[in-house]
Amino acid sequence: MLETIEKPAEDKSNRLGITRVGGRLISEYWEDLFTARERGKKIVWYNGGALNPMFQAAGLAWCHGEAFAARLAAQRVEGPAQLAGAEYGYNAELCSYSRTHLGCSVLTLQGTEGDQTGVVGAHDQEVLAAKLPAPDFFVNNYAGCSTGQQWDGISYRVFGKKLPIFNISHPFLWGNRPDAGYLRGEEWEDASKFVAEQLRNLIEFLEQQTGRPFDHDALCESMTHIKRAAELRREGLALCKAKPAPATFWDWIASVAPINFLPGNQELVDYFAAVRDEISDRIDNGVSAVKDEKYRLYFDGIMNWNKLGFLSRKFAEHGVAVLAGRYIQNAFWQEPHLIDTSDPILGMAQHYLLCPTNHGAKTLEYLTLRDCEEYGLDGLVFHSTRTCRAFTGPQRLLAKAAQDKLGIPSIFFEGDVADASFYKDGILESRLVAMLEAIDVRRERGALPDGFSAIA
Amino acid sequence: MTDASSAAMAKLVEVARDPRVYIEQWRSGHAGRPVLAILPMNFPRELAHAAGALPVIVQDDQQPITEGRALLAEFYCGYTRNLADQVATGRFDVYDGVFQADHCIQLIGSADIVRSLKPDTTVFLGMLNTSMNDPWAPRQVSAMMRRIRAEIEAFTGNPVELGTLRDSIGAYNRDRALIRRLLDERATGNAAFGPVELQDIITSSMVMDPVEHHALLTDVLLEPRRSERDDRVRVHLSGHLCHAPRRELLEVIEDSGAAVVDDDLYHGRRYVSTDVAETGDPVEALGEWYARRNVTIPCPTRVQQDVDWDGYLVDAVRVSAAEAVIHLVPKFCEPHMLYYPELRKRLDAAGIPQLQIETEHEGIPLESFRTRIETLVERARRRRPVHV
Secondary structure: OHHHHOOOOOOOEOOOOOHHHHHHHHHHHHHHHHOOHHHOOOEEEEEEOOOHHHHHHOOOEEEEHHHHHHHHHHOOOOHHHHHHHHHHOOOOOOOHHHHHHHHHHHHHHHHHOOOOOOOOOHHHOOOHHHHOOOOOEEEEEOOOOOHHHHHHHHHHHHOOOOOOEEEOOOOOEOOOOOOOEOOEOHHHHHHHHHHHHHHHHHHHHHHHHHOOOOOHHHHHHHHHHHHHHHHHHHHHHHHOOOOOOOOOHHHHHHOHHHHHHOOOOHHHHHHHHHHHHHHHHHHHHOOOOEOOOOEEEEEEOOOOHHHHHHHHHHHHHOOEEEEEOHHHHOOOOOOHHHOOOOOOHHHHHHHHHOOOOOEOHHHHHHHHHHHHHHOOOOEEEEEEEOOOHHHHOOHHHHHHHHHHHHOOOEEEEEEOOOOHHHOOHHHHHHHHHHHHHHHHHHHHHOOOOOOOOOOO | OOHHHHHHHHHHHHHHHOHHHHHHHHHHHOOOOOEEEEOOOOOOHHHHHHOOOEEEEOOOOOOOOOHHHHOOOOOOOHHHHHHHHHHHOOOOOOOOEEEEOOOOHHHHHHHHHHHHHOOOOEEEEOOOOOEOOOOOHHHHHHHHHHHHHHHHHHHHOOOOOHHHHHHHHHHHHHHHHHHHHHHHHHHOOOOOOOHHHHHHHHHHHHHOOHHHHHHHHHHHOOOOOOOOOOOOEEEEEEEOOOOOOOHHHHHHHHHOOEEEEEEOOOOOOOOOOOOOOOOOOHHHHHHHHHHHHHHHOOOOOOEOOOOOHHHHHHHHHHHHOOOEEEEEEEOOOHHHHHHHHHHHHHHHHHOOOEEEEEEOOOOOOHHHHHHHHHHHHHHHHHOOOOOO
16 A cells, blocks of 8 residues: 555656646636535536536526546545445446446435535535535446446436436447447437437526526537536646647646536636647747657556556656547547537537547557557556456557557556545556566567657 | 156256256257357347247356456456356357347457457357436337347348347247246245256256246146145345356355345346237337336446345335345455445345345355354344244
């Protein structure tokens, strides 16, 4: 255990300063949510794709289940929620997002006995897990992972089957038809229309829950801001192809929350403009994200939220710039051109379908190899995310494809999204060192394929 | 048993335990007709049967997982890792195509292994809507059934004529009804077949042509059956939603003083719970069958707010007069793990003793299970009224 909290002798990481502003925005958002009921707001719990623009336009306060579980893990205060979940009966091998969030449900219910505020009792106020206000209703928007629908279905039961629930069904993009491919083909078009239709039904549901007409103009306005923020995010990501890299995967991980669930407004646009500008300034001034960058790697897997800072330092210690990953390049409004800000429903539906767990391995292979080539990467690190079968399913196939088609190696290490007990530092350390040595040997032999010239 | 019925039962056991032999025999007698690998749980096999194919539900073949470990993570369920292993070691080569209708991300992962390792094999995923209360669910399911029909037709090169489809539906219904009769007899106390024999009967029905299976099972049942009643504790087995629990586990349960009187296992009552309507449009009937299956025996892989697996379980226990429930939870089965606390709460409230056993593909600690099952049996026995 001690080794996982030891810091490297020298911190060679140089994280973006602007992410501290993102951290402040995130904190403000959660504080705002914790007190939303006191301000007369209705509260929706939701999972999966970023429905927050819908809720924003409906005048609701929203809690994203995975996001809250991730926040607890990032702050290392997930324990009470997971303990409550375990005592309720949830197995430790169950998706740690879901059992953390369900544990919050249990805590919230316990706290609201005899208390109609929806906020758990004061004795637990210091524990973040217990501050989550109870929902007025649920919306499920889970693509890809077959556990997502069940998670909200069970939340509905834990709360006594008394609260309304709305579910959006997402066809898995298997990609087998002759015309199938990323963002194209009959399967894509059919699924897009089907989900868009359900989003229109969701609007009716929200009107029923709020008792007021849905504000379509507000949705367009919110999505205009989100589209612009997403464009700036993509510009910033593209700038990271520079050598040495001006920012890394870990900076983008720190910026997941803003793009994933903060309100669509000018503040969000300003944040991502500032991210892009800081990266651009770094390029202009020759500032790199990793001191003495020597290797460039891909990171596949959902983030191990307990270890964000630790992992950023660990990889930097070895001269590794982690630059791309399925969780960054291929998620979170990653195709802003799909959004028609005057009628954003279809583009929103398409983004929900583009969840990186909602593709068959064929499409994921295309995306992963594309990103490896574009960022000039030397290898891949697969976070074998213990309780996430959705993300880990195709990883072995992706590793094989990278080796066979690009000639670049991979390693796997075990960890989890929101349960620190699964992380094995010794395994990551030894495998990472071995892979980097192998990369060194290949460079000396000049055996890297075209486009993968040595950096150092 | 007569020689005929004994031979018939032996054949069912043989097919259940080594489907590949039967598949090869069937193939040699049906030249040019394809054998389809069907992944559980809800694929409408009738459509494939009507197109002249043999739709075989792929079994967990109980071989140790070797190469499959390099293809799927160790925290995938044993069944899906076993499927990957079957593909990697050539044991999957008896199938001409793979067809799946369920959205289980672990099953999809194993299907992706097939697609990657056997790129020339058709691997079809026609995902049936799993959110059952949505107003658009019936339309979506109906459309998917039509799409599956079209895909089957394209794959086999044979049209699925509606009359032929009705015949296939009738054949599967008759086979289901016959198996269901045995399960009903067991629940009423006439446990002529033990849980392993019943599993063999049901597994063989997942592999064989339904007409052939029905004929063999009819032979098996020609003999009068008597059950020896004893004072063993009556238990209901719950879980294992898509593959069979290991036979040795069933044996340990009965060796420990329990008698299995009912179940909601996939290789049990769940599989034969629901017939397809034989009137009206048969393709539409298959969609209705899919929806009704989840009402007859609710499944945690579906989301349906107005049906409850926990409620079903309590009712089933009352009907069969089971004295305890054993939950058989395959390790890493997320829908089951998510729902389990609801089951536990409801059974506790109803005062029904219960035991959870987490199963694996291999390396299951049978003696540890035996101790726990014996404890459950003892608990249940102590609850019996004392006769003075």
